[in-house]
Amino acid sequence: MSEQSDAAKKALKVLSPQRRKFVEAFCLCLNGAKAARTAGYSEKTARVQGSQLLTILNIKIAIKAVLDIAGMDPEEIAARWDRIARVDLSDFYTKVEYEEKTKVLRPVLERIAELEYEVDFEERVAKRQTLDEDDAERHYYSQQRRRNDIIRCQVELEMNPAATYQAEGPPVKKYRMSLDLVKAEELGVLDLIKSISEGRNGTGITLRDPDAALDNLAKWRGMTTKLDITSLGQSIAPAPAVLGLFTLEEKKAMLARLRLAQQEGGADV
Known part of the structure; x- marks a missing residue:
């Protein structure tokens, strides 16, 4: 664990404060454009800035180090990717x-x-x-x-x-489909909405792209983008031996400590 913390500290120290903030935001939302906006980049250029930042080697190393501490193993990544890929519009609309x-x-x-x-x-x-x-x-x-x-x-x-x-x-x-955010909240899928907008035909939503953020994340974790999510109970990839021992609460606490370390300019995690 200490080796992972040291790696994260070293990876973050070489980044500017704004890029550190981008790394932290990306690890929480897995969306380059949203992370760029959170880090203070221009709203108009957030999408382009996010894509460019994700190609920088030091940022990729920092993201991997943060995720290592957070303990997101391949099974977790596959589960999140599968959840986004399987989302159904009927979860968000009522007849x-x-x-x-x-x-x-x-x-x-x-x-x-x-x-x-x-x-x-x-x-x-x-x-x-x-x-x-x-x-x-x-x-x-x-x-x-x-x-x-x-x-x-x-x-x-x-x-x-x-x-x-x-x-x-x-x-x-006759019947029409009406956006029902209360229903989506009850089903626990509100986080899968990328954006909500008003148009001529009323309120509409855009769902998160199942082939974008998590696809890149899978690559950083050394996984193929073609994840076998129907392997009849077989493990997709072995989880790291040490990280698999931590509970979800412990992983969240580790990520919180990392955020505090970033705010202090790379102090010990």
Whole structure:
């Protein structure tokens, strides 16, 4: 363990404070662009900066040293890679039912009958009401509009006895998929979301790329990118003998000590 700590300390000492911060951020999120932003690089160039930083030998050595202390063995890497690769959009969306209005073609003769009924109905109502000057004026123009519509329909019917018009039909039940972050939280997959954005069609999400960060991480750990995750219970790769003895809590504590050492400028881990 002390040898790994010494290696981490030496690897970090040769880096600038900003690059140390990048290494720490990358080991926590496994995303070059996000780590670059966390380290203070420009938002516009974070993706390019992240990719370039990950090609620098000293940074690659530092990342490997940090991960060695954290105790992320090949089985853990394979499990995380498999989890991202197997994520399903149904974990983030819920099927929602809604009604959509429809249109149907009806004979113009029926429209004439509807308008005549409306004219008669509104006249009867107006006679029983006490209308002020403004109400009376609105009533007059509304009735006049209906009578004009009747005339237009009558003319159309004279020109084409089979004339039709579009009327509202019965609503139809349909379904859409609605983003459900509460459901995703309950399923424990919120961390697999790379970004959330608002667009013309509502809120959308982008999931983490299963072939990006963890693929690079696997290479640093000396693993092939074609991990056998269906090996019928067989071990993918042997875990380091020493690191396999630590619990998850102990590994987290080691990583916390490493972060403290980085803040102190490379003190003993």
